[in-house]
Amino acid sequence: MATDLPLVFEAPRRGKAPRHLADLDAAGRVAAVTELGLPKFRADQLARQYYARLNADPVEMTDLPAGVRDSIGQALFPELMSPVRHISCDDGSTRKTLWRLHDGTLLESVLMRYSDRTTLCVSSQAGCGMACPFCATGQGGLDRNLSTAEIVDQVRAAARAMRDGEVGEPGRLSNIVFMGMGEPLANYKRVIDAVRRITEPPPNGLGISQRSVTVSTVGLVPAIHRLAGEGLSVRLAVSLHTPDDELRDTLVPVNNRWPVSEVLEAARAYADTTGRRVSIEYALIRDINDQPWRADLLGKKLKAALGPLVHVNLIPLNPTPGSKWDASPKPVEREFVRRVNEQGVTCTVRDTRGQEIAAACGQLAAEER
Ligand code: SAH
Numbered sequence: 614m615a616t617d618l619p620l621v622f623e624a625p626r627r628g629k630a631p632r633h634l635a636d637l638d639a640a641g642r643v644a645a646v647t648e649l650g651l652p653k654f655r656a657d658q659l660a661r662q663y664y665a666r667l668n669a670d671p672v673e674m675t676d677l678p679a680g681v682r683d684s685i686g687q688a689l690f691p692e693l694m695s696p697v698r699h700i701s702c703d704d705g706s707t708r709k710t711l712w713r714l715h716d717g718t719l720l721e722s723v724l725m726r727y728s729d730r731t732t733l734c735v736s737s738q739a740g741c742g743m744a745c746p747f748c749a750t751g752q753g754g755l756d757r758n759l760s761t762a763e764i765v766d767q768v769r770a771a772a773r774a775m776r777d778g779e780v781g782e783p784g785r786l787s788n789i790v791f792m793g794m795g796e797p798l799a800n801y802k803r804v805i806d807a808v809r810r811i812t813e814p815p816p817n818g819l820g821i822s823q824r825s826v827t828v829s830t831v832g833l834v835p836a837i838h839r840l841a842g843e844g845l846s847v848r849l850a851v852s853l854h855t856p857d858d859e860l861r862d863t864l865v866p867v868n869n870r871w872p873v874s875e876v877l878e879a880a881r882a883y884a885d886t887t888g889r890r891v892s893i894e895y896a897l898i899r900d901i902n903d904q905p906w907r908a909d910l911l912g913k914k915l916k917a918a919l920g921p922l923v924h925v926n927l928i929p930l931n932p933t934p935g936s937k938w939d940a941s942p943k944p945v946e947r948e949f950v951r952r953v954n955e956q957g958v959t960c961t962v963r964d965t966r967g968q969e970i971a972a973a974c975g976q977l978a979a980e981e982r
Contacts, residue, residue, distance in 0.1 A: 628716045631691040633762035634663055635769070635810055639817055649688055651681060657816060659689065665815035667773040669693075669766065691715065693766050701780075708780045710770075714739065714763065718756050720794055722767045724780055730825075732788040733771040737764060737804050738795025743831050744866050745852075747896060749933040750794045758800040764807035768819055788825040792850070797828050798836035804828070805843060812845075823847050829894060831867050832876035841886040849883045850892040850926070851876060855902040856911040864902065877918035884922035891919060896928045897949060903941040908949045912956025925953055925960035 637645060642656040658676060662668045671677060671686040694712040697719070701708045706726040713719055718739040725732045741748070742755035772786040789811060791797040797804045808828070814820045829850035830837065837849065853876070854864045861868040868876075880891045893915060897903050915923050927950060929940040941949070946962060953960035 629757075630693060630760035630763050631715060632689070633691060633693055633760070633766070634659055634689040635762035635765040636760055636806075638806075638809075645689060649681075649684055651685075655681075655685075659685065660816040663769065664810075664817065664819055667769050667776065669769060693760075693763050694720070694770075705781055708774075712767070714759075720759070720763075720767075722771065722793055724771050724774065724786075726781055726784070730787045731775055731784055732790055733768060733786055734790050734793045735764060735767045736793035736795050737791050737797040737800050737807075741795045742799065743796050745831070745854075745864060747864065747898060747930060747933065747936065747938055752933070755795075758803060759795070761803045761806040761810065764803065765810045765819070768811050768821070772819060787821065788827075789821060790827040790829065790850075792827070792829045796831055796833070798830045798833040798840065801836055801839070805840075805845075808845060808847060812847075824889075827892065829892075831865050832871055832879070833867065834871040834875050834879045837876075837879035837883055841883045846887055846889060848889055848892060849880065849887075850894050851880050852894040852896075853911075854894070854896055855907060856914045857907070860902060873914070877914065881918050881922070884919060890922050890924055893923060893925045894928060895925055896930050897941045897946055898930045899939045899941045899945070901938060903945050903949055905948060905952055908952035909956065912953040912958045912960075915953075915958045916956050923958060925958060926963050927960060928963045 634642065634645075639656070639660075642660060643653050646653065646655045646659070655677075659674070662674045662676075668674055669690055671682040671690055674682065677685065692715065694714050697711040697713050699708055699710050707723065709721060709723045711719060711721055720736040720739050722736060723734040725734070736759065738758050739756035740753050741750040743751055745751040768786070768789060774780055775784050775786045777783065791804065808823075808826060810818045811821050812818055812823045812826060823846045827848040827850050828840065829852060831852050840849065852865060853861070853873070855861045856873060858868060858872045861873055883889075884891050895902070895911070911925070915925070927946065929946065930938060932939050950960045950962065
């Protein structure tokens with residue numbers, strides 16, 4: 614009988630996440646507590662518990678009558694994800710968490726402490742459909758979109774871990790980057806809702822400044838334009854990786870749909886509307902995209918398209934298992950930076966955290982599979 618089989622024989626169910634408080638806006642919360650037959654003020658109480666006290670388990674919500682904690686738990690606080698493991702490195706200042714979602718889907722988030730800030734790298738999808746050949750997540754394809762609550766809860770859990778001193782001295786989570794698994798702009802509505810929940814002040818959200826949130830994209834042009842119209846002041850990062858269409862068609866396959874020129878135009882529109890500098894991500898890959906002429910071309914194109922409203926982040930390639938590609942040698946990297954700067958475009962090398970814990974996008978989940 615199937616019910617006698619050990620769990621391990623069950624194929625993972627890939628499904629939608631159950632509804633959670635963090636999926637709902639203020640009106641939705643009121644409707645949900647009313648549905649449960651509870652007075653309206655409970656909605657505000659639950660939001661305070663979740664966003665201000667960072668509690669996700671009704672057992673800890675001692676200001677609720679014991680009799681309703683169960684029904685509230687079932688209706689609004691299903692367990693969205695449980696940690697499979699935490700891995701730390703960089704003397705404990707980096708911690709990567711592998712989460713298992715309710716349907717068995719795996720995802721990762723990474724907490725990085727710096728002297729002046731603490732950044733959480735969050736996932737927006739389980740897997741990714743963009744198929745960039747150097748990225749571990751890209752190799753596995755897309756499992757599914759994350760729900761708003763599955764994104765927000767990664768942040769809540771990290772904010773709580775920081776508050777409680779689970780990752781070094783107690784501190785405050787200050788920055789969010791959508792640079793974990795997935796293409797955030799391919800899960801547009803849920804990501805935007807999550808950004809609102811993450812940035813609104815308690816009790817409606819976690820109170821992280823919009824300016825401290827970075828949304829990173831492969832360059833989905835219509836979605837970049839749409840993002841510019843949201844009235845948010847989040848930072849936009851564009852994963853360019855090369856200034857020419859010929860190579861970008863293979864490194865970032867979606868370039869076949871929206872070429873470099875259109876991506877840079879959209880980036881410009883974003884910068885003009887929001888007044889924020891756009892970050893250009895460039896994973897430097899030995900003998901693939903690290904030639905001096907590419908550095909010159911990158912500098913020229915960015916200068917022409919964005920003027921001073923751009924900054925280049927070079928990311929030394931973090932090789933994925935089995936890949937034939939590698940990071941560029943340091944002298945090549947330095948020359949690349951020098952040439953981009955020479956065109957009048959600022960360029961810095963991203964500090965590489967978490968190399969020894971397989972922190973490149975999606976590596977931990979790939980190993981677990
Ligand atoms: N899909 C989004 C966000 C997730 S990836 C995007 O592509 O922007 C975050 C950044 O990490 C992207 O710039 C991505 O290209 C880069 N990246 C992925 N795999 C990498 C690797 N193995 N080494 C270095 N950078 C990598």
